[in-house]
Amino acid sequence: MTTLPILVLNSGSSSIKFSLYEASDGARNRIVEGAVDGIGTDLGKFWIKDAVGEKQVDQTPVLPNRSVAFKLVTDALNSGEVPAPAAIGHRMVSGGPTVLENQRITPQLIDEMESYSAFAPLHTPIAIYIMREALRMFPSIPNFVCLDTYFHRTMPEVVKHMPIPEEYSAMGVRRYGAHGVSYESIVYQLQPNVPDKLIVAHLGNGASISAIRNGQCLDTSMGLTPTGGIISGTRTGDIDPGVLIFILRRIAKATPDADEAADKLETVVSKRSGLLGVSGLSNDMRDLREAIKAGNAKARLAVDKFCWTIARWIGSYVAELNGLDMLVFTGGIGENDIDSRAEICAGLGTLGIFVDQARNSVRGPAVISTENSPVTVRVLSPLEDLMIVNHVVRLMSE
Numbered sequence: 291m292t293t294l295p296i297l298v299l300n301s302g303s304s305s306i307k308f309s310l311y312e313a314s315d316g317a318r319n320r321i322v323e324g325a326v327d328g329i330g331t332d333l334g335k336f337w338i339k340d341a342v343g344e345k346q347v348d349q350t351p352v353l354p355n356r357s358v359a360f361k362l363v364t365d366a367l368n369s370g371e372v373p374a375p376a377a378i379g380h381r382m383v384s385g386g387p388t389v390l391e392n393q394r395i396t397p398q399l400i401d402e403m404e405s406y407s408a409f410a411p412l413h414t415p416i417a418i419y420i421m422r423e424a425l426r427m428f429p430s431i432p433n434f435v436c437l438d439t440y441f442h443r444t445m446p447e448v449v450k451h452m453p454i455p456e457e458y459s460a461m462g463v464r465r466y467g468a469h470g471v472s473y474e475s476i477v478y479q480l481q482p483n484v485p486d487k488l489i490v491a492h493l494g495n496g497a498s499i500s501a502i503r504n505g506q507c508l509d510t511s512m513g514l515t516p517t518g519g520i521i522s523g524t525r526t527g528d529i530d531p532g533v534l535i536f537i538l539r540r541i542a543k544a545t546p547d548a549d550e551a552a553d554k555l556e557t558v559v560s561k562r563s564g565l566l567g568v569s570g571l572s573n574d575m576r577d578l579r580e581a582i583k584a585g586n587a588k589a590r591l592a593v594d595k596f597c598w599t600i601a602r603w604i605g606s607y608v609a610e611l612n613g614l615d616m617l618v619f620t621g622g623i624g625e626n627d628i629d630s631r632a633e634i635c636a637g638l639g640t641l642g643i644f645v646d647q648a649r650n651s652v653r654g655p656a657v658i659s660t661e662n663s664p665v666t667v668r669v670l671s672p673l674e675d676l677m678i679v680n681h682v683v684r685l686m687s688e
Contacts, residue, residue: 305328322372324339332352338366364423364427375431391440395433409466421435436681450466469496469510485616490502492672493623493624496525498511498519501607597634620670620671642665645663645667655671
């Protein structure tokens with residue numbers, strides 16, 4: 291295999307991350323990475339790092355929309371300072387019920403995935419926009435979609451099926467999960483000794499947790515959309531449906547248009563809830579930790595709710611797996627918030643989970659369980675871009 295420059299585009303609700311790898315037989319070398327953050331806010335950031343992690347660009351541009359943000363990325367890629375990509379891999383949260391496999395992107399495939407934007411309303415629109423722009427700007431280069439839902443396709447029907455009338459199930463309403471590329475990367479890093487019974491907690495502004503048996507997804511917390519499951523930075527997580535009906539009725543009194551009322555409800559559950567909603571302060575764990583030090587009771591409640599919820603999910607997944615060999619923390623909070631890891635695990639001794647205070651006092655990859663803990667507790671960084679590169683290489687060879 292000759293060396294192939296592969297571009298990875300990983301879009302979020304307000305960000306575009308990118309990296310360029312050189313892929314060859316048995317080697318994956320990242321030569322550049324960067325991100326545009328804060329799209330649609332007054333806190334725009336644009337940075338690029340070289341192969342050794344040195345920042346080459348560090349700017350705070352005005353980013354009113356995704357078009358301006360993506361132009362920064364394409365201008366950097368077309369500067370002549372990096373190789374032109376031979377293929378492009380795109381992360382996609384969900385392709386809906388009909389697009390379940392990673393595959394080459396066509397205009398028709400984009401249209402099909404766009405028709406299910408409601409399954410990931412904060413992420414799909416920007417991902418679709420970038421796919422269309424990439425096809426337009428690089429018409430001779432193959433583009434591939436890599437789905438978060440791909441990893442979760444092994445969940446059994448009893449897990450995926452929702453307790454709703456069949457007419458809605460027939461529309462594709464079921465549990466799909468998210469953060470699948472991250473989970474896949476954790477399993478990849480644990481090879482060849484992947485534990486039989488594994489729980490991975492991907493904790494960041496978006497948070498989820500998965501039960502993994504023999505390297506395959508058995509269950510995951512997020513459902514039809516990334517709003518389900520664990521409380522996140524601005525999302526409710528799982529909630530009594532009656533609460534949503536109550537809020538919707540209140541909204542509908544002032545907003546009789548059904549679509550507009552649904553949009554307002556979506557804003558409540560996806561952008562105004564979670565850590566932000568409970569604390570009334572911030573969706574950023576770092577801000578909340580500082581507020582807790584200052585005696586802010588609402589910040590304390592928000593963080594307690596976060597840790598309590600995750601501990602409950604861990605307990606339920608231990609039951610589902612019929613035991614546990616390893617617990618892995620990943621994601622921005624999972625990797626960097628020492629206190630959250632300690633607070634989540636504090637009451638889980640009956641499950642064999644014991645965290646060593648000294649080992650847990652580090653940020654980044656580590657084993658943080660005690661020497662005699664029946665369950666190994668680890669911290670690992672997700673390698674999403676590497677997983678996407680691996681999928682692109684595989685798909686190009688088929």
